[in-house]
Amino acid sequence: MPFADFELWKYLASIVDIALVWYVIYKLINVIRGTKAVQLLKGILVILLVRVVSEFLGFQTLSWMMEQAITYGFLAIIIIFQPELRRALEQLGRGKFFSRSSNPDEENPEKTVEAIIKATDYMAKRRIGALISIERETGMGDYIETGIQLNSNISSELLINIFIPNTPLHDGAVIIQRNNVAAAACYLPLSESPFISKELGTRHRAALGISEVTDSVTIIVSEETGHISLTKNGELHRAIKTEQLKELLTSELFTNMKTKQASSARWNWRGKNNG
Template sequence: MSIADFDVLKYLSITIDILLVWYVIYKLIMVIKGTKAVQLLKGIFVILMVTVISDWFSLKTLNWMMEQVLLWGVLGIIIIFQPELRRALEQLGRGRFFSRTGGQEEEEQEKMVEAITKATDYMAKRRIGALMSIERETGMGDYIETGIGLQAKISSELLINIFIPNTPLHDGAVIIQKNMVAAAACYLPLSESPFISKELGTRHRAALGISEVTDSVTVIVSEETGSISLTKNGELHRDLKLEQFKQMLANEFITPIKPKQTSTPRWNWRGKKNG
């Protein structure tokens, strides 16, 4: 083997090594995406920046403090990121570390929208109260842990059965994560907004509360009137017709569709009132 061939193999090996490292970093980022770990990473970045600046300007006390934080930070990272590390290892063990194709993702989202719409229609007609929150980018692991874990394939029959009165799981919210029913009987934070109408009950207040702290989309079926409502980004869309409701879900979770110009009753509980 000539020296030239050796150099080519060496550079090829280095290139493959770099590409593999970048791929692993990318997959790790995708694992923690949508969780609170993203905010923690920002905090770590700030600490590193402060360390560099304090060293540059010879701020000895501040630099010593930052060095102590970094020294013990490895143990702290293991403790803080324990859920994300466990999740990554579980995916690796199941062979799911590689992403699904976009077509499969869209097909699953269509099935989810169809199942939620069908279940909502059934419960609205029979005035069965329901509260369903669908996770998006912001992780809802803390709220999932307050309920009963299911990790079940989503279906309209399952959702209906959960909310049938006097069953063990009917009281509380269902949280849907990655097109799966992650948990039922979950507790959601109640909104403390003073602009909420007095006629709205705990379900609507909880739906608004979770929409204020996450980017989730939450569906409410009123037990008193059978009306369908939806919250997102701190806004409540009340008394939706079934087609309006389905269109809104499709626009949020499937490839954007241009909706028909229909007016929906909407209130922004942060102080601005619309239509």
């Protein structure tokens, strides 16, 4: 092989190598995007930034501490990111790792709000207990796996039938993901806050618990009183009216939708404008 051809081959191989690395990084970002791993990655970036600044300013003790954290951080990352790594390996085994990511434009918040309002109003009047959690930016895959996966289009009729007493799926939470009923009979973490009223039951504690560890919005229908409540960001809004629930859901879901569309636009490299 002539020397010139050999150099050209090395140049092309380097380009392909870099492109493949960037593609794998892009897919990994898609896997962890919307999960708790995003917040953990931010923490790692803070440690790296502190390490650089402390080295620059000559803070030897702080620099040594950050160096130790980075040195032994690889093992910690494997332990901390275990659920995300497992999910990535599962997707790789199923051939989904290189599949097309979901498009936020396909989501329909109006349909979700309408179905939830109609279902909760029906169940509240009949004092049918219900617990409905809506995934937002923080992924809820770990909690979805604790229940019975449905992956069904959302409708008020489906939600009502799930929570009818003495049916197989009524005990537990329904998790809504990307305008679909992802799973039912899911287990949510109970809040351990000492400030929760003693008169609140397991559903309210579970709704508060999931709102403390994710940014989800969760709706509760009390079977004792028929009151509708909502939790978000560790806060409980009790005994709200249907109109208030609609306003809260519309505000939260449409804000989340705009955020996702902006994020998606940044990853599209302005292809439509240039093409």
